[in-house]
Amino acid sequence: MTSAVVVLAGGTGGAKLARGMLDVAGSLTVIANTADDIEIYGAHVSPDPDLCSFWLADLIADRGWGLRDDTFSVMDALRELGADIWFNLGDRDLAIAIQRSQRLAEGARLTEVLSELGTALGLRARVLPMTDDTVRTWVKVDARWLTFQEFMIRARGTAEIQDMVLRGVDGATATPEVLDAIASADVIVIGPSNPVISIGPILAVGDMRQALIDSEAPVVAISPLVGGAAIKGPTEAFMRWAGYPPNAEAIASIYDGVLDGIVADERAGDAIAVLKTDTLMRDAGDRRRVAEETLRFAEALG
Numbered sequence: 001m002t003s004a005v006v007v008l009a010g011g012t013g014g015a016k017l018a019r020g021m022l023d024v025a026g027s028l029t030v031i032a033n034t035a036d037d038i039e040i041y042g043a044h045v046s047p048d049p050d051l052c053s054f055w056l057a058d059l060i061a062d063r064g065w066g067l068r069d070d071t072f073s074v075m076d077a078l079r080e081l082g083a084d085i086w087f088n089l090g091d092r093d094l095a096i097a098i099q100r101s102q103r104l105a106e107g108a109r110l111t112e113v114l115s116e117l118g119t120a121l122g123l124r125a126r127v128l129p130m131t132d133d134t135v136r137t138w139v140k141v142d143a144r145w146l147t148f149q150e151f152m153i154r155a156r157g158t159a160e161i162q163d164m165v166l167r168g169v170d171g172a173t174a175t176p177e178v179l180d181a182i183a184s185a186d187v188i189v190i191g192p193s194n195p196v197i198s199i200g201p202i203l204a205v206g207d208m209r210q211a212l213i214d215s216e217a218p219v220v221a222i223s224p225l226v227g228g229a230a231i232k233g234p235t236e237a238f239m240r241w242a243g244y245p246p247n248a249e250a251i252a253s254i255y256d257g258v259l260d261g262i263v264a265d266e267r268a269g270d271a272i273a274v275l276k277t278d279t280l281m282r283d284a285g286d287r288r289r290v291a292e293e294t295l296r297f298a299e300a301l302g
């Protein structure tokens with residue numbers, strides 16, 4: 001297969017799928033959510049783009065975040081100094097974030113900085129931020145607005161969601177790199193990521209939806225629900241908040257207007273083409289199989 005593939009991704013399901021896609025795509029561009037980014041320890045952390053990069057470089061730690069074999073000396077030292085360490089970051093991970101902060105302060109775009117990281121890690125794919133503008137997810141719990149990372153870590157992602165907002169998204173625009181990747185793609189895949197807080201921000205960036213609609217490439221999504229439930233994280237809670245039941249038909253309706261087909265392990269209604277298959281990616285073999293079946297399905301639609 002020689003397709004130019006674009007994957008829209010968050011940092012867990014979408015990142016795993018991107019790694020599988022690397023094995024079967026002719027070329028791969030990942031458009032990653034940056035609404036979970038956080039400025040902390042004087043550094044700029046981009047969790048979703050970095051997790052995609054770590055997966056693509058085969059450097060992801062088994063725990064599902066951070067770099068394999070990283071150490072945590074800086075966090076330990078900060079704790080000894082009395083700092084309240086609620087956001088854990090490995091030493092090499094922190095170095096990446098400090099370098100990013102430095103380059104952004106010098107005037108580089110986030111797109112350029114992620115490209116430099118890709119080169120440093122020897123990536124065979126491109127990881128693009130959804131925008132170079134600042135968009136941040138805030139979540140309201142117990143009548144208080146929390147940044148997304150505070151919600152996930154301090155409130156353990158389990159507090160009842162009363163509201164959420166994507167601050168900055170109204171003025172955010174897609175980059176020329178993103179628009180070009182979408183326009184020249186053969187296949188576009190919305191990864192099995194949280195549709196509300198990972199893919200939602202990407203689709204909310206100005207021009208993004210229209211670019212996907214205008215692209216000649218088929219757009220297919222992979223449901224992040226396995227056996228009717230999310231494997232990890234607050235996907236069901238955010239879908240419930242947005243008024244959707246946790247099933248593949250609801251995933252398809254969230255992406256209504258841009259989608260040509262959906263890949264899921266359950267029925268997904270009659271409104272759209274469905275590839276029913278096991279989408280659980282336990283290991284490299286699964287990741288490759290899900291990517292390959294998705295690519296074949298999409299190519300047949302195109």
Ligand code: GDP
Binds near residue numbers: 229
């Ligand atoms: P986040 O940025 O860390 O929230 O990551 P994502 O939004 O990319 O991924 C979260 C979603 O990934 C959850 O809804 C999981 O159910 C889904 N997910 C994780 N692993 C798999 C998998 O192997 N297959 C499928 N279909 N979904 C998965």
